Amino acid sequence: MINGLQDRVKLNNGIEMPGFGLGVYKAEEGREVVDAVRTAVDHGYRLVDTASFYKNEQGVGEGIREASVDRNDIFVTTKVWNDEQGYDETLRAFERSLDQLGFDFLDLYLIHWPVKDQFRDTWKAMERLYDEGVIKAIGVSNFHVHHLQNLMASANVKPVINQIEYHPHLTQEKVKQFCESEHIRLEAWSPMKKGRIFDDPTITEIADRYGKTPAQVILRWDVQNHVITIPKSVTPERIKQNADIFDFELTQDEMNQINAMNQNDRTGMNPDEFDEK
Ligand SMILES: NC(=O)c1ccc[n+]([C@@H]2O[C@H](COP(=O)([O-])OP(=O)(O)OC[C@H]3O[C@@H](n4cnc5c(N)ncnc54)[C@H](OP(=O)(O)O)[C@@H]3O)[C@@H](O)[C@H]2O)c1
Numbered sequence: 001m002i003n004g005l006q007d008r009v010k011l012n013n014g015i016e017m018p019g020f021g022l023g024v025y026k027a028e029e030g031r032e033v034v035d036a037v038r039t040a041v042d043h044g045y046r047l048v049d050t051a052s053f054y055k056n057e058q059g060v061g062e063g064i065r066e067a068s069v070d071r072n073d074i075f076v077t078t079k080v081w082n083d084e085q086g087y088d089e090t091l092r093a094f095e096r097s098l099d100q101l102g103f104d105f106l107d108l109y110l111i112h113w114p115v116k117d118q119f120r121d122t123w124k125a126m127e128r129l130y131d132e133g134v135i136k137a138i139g140v141s142n143f144h145v146h147h148l149q150n151l152m153a154s155a156n157v158k159p160v161i162n163q164i165e166y167h168p169h170l171t172q173e174k175v176k177q178f179c180e181s182e183h184i185r186l187e188a189w190s191p192m193k194k195g196r197i198f199d200d201p202t203i204t205e206i207a208d209r210y211g212k213t214p215a216q217v218i219l220r221w222d223v224q225n226h227v228i229t230i231p232k233s234v235t236p237e238r239i240k241q242n243a244d245i246f247d248f249e250l251t252q253d254e255m256n257q258i259n260a261m262n263q264n265d266r267t268g269m270n271p272d273e274f275d276e277k
Pocket of ligand 1: 024049142190193195215232233234242
């Protein structure tokens, strides 16, 4: 378990990545995302999660360049979008993303969603980029167990990460257990259910007990569950608040109470039913 904002976890390919970071979905390209990334990095964040779909990769790169930390000390994730999948398309999409970010290498590249009949070819292109050394690690997002099994049947490189929707109302136990057994790290997207879970009495009661906010309790629960978490905020006080979770510890009983809140309730699409366009 990580004990600080800059603590790293080891991935199955030997690379280490920070266990806590900033998500930037819906952070607007331009000043908004630049300022959010710079604020986070200057505050100690070392992981930033973007995607070509978010249309803010340029601002993410800019924010990192504006911050007072060397680019090599920041771990950046981006993702190949659904209409960029397939072998040649993925190679081109990667070049575009790298160009937007203004980087000469990427830390982690993910398949954003498992587009049927294409994700295996997408993966082959990612394996090539990984072998060439321009990406340090490759992984997937929104993969169910059957998608992972399908991918791994023809893969030379195992995904290091599966980034899935994960919060107290959606704990995805089957995927979590499978990933743990395969040494694929779980990473939580929408860890705070996009702000729709803060009023839950189980959470507020625990928060009051520690003098913490509901957001902090939920993010602490991720950390203690060994799930990498990437809360999004463009608000400086929240960016700082969200990271201030390393000075308290939930008891096993409190962890069990939050684990028991699962309702299989998604804010996003089910990976078996998503719109592939
Ligand atoms: N792989 C995928 O398919 C996928 C899908 C969705 C998201 N993601 C990734 O996961 C990241 C996080 O998910 P998300 O952005 O959907 O949702 P989230 O992190 O669960 O929630 C973000 C929302 O909560 C607000 N917020 C942040 N900290 C708060 C606090 N301490 N108190 C009150 N409100 C707070 C933010 O507002 P402000 O920004 O206004 O402060 C924003 O509206 C994304 O940014 C993205 O990087 C990946």
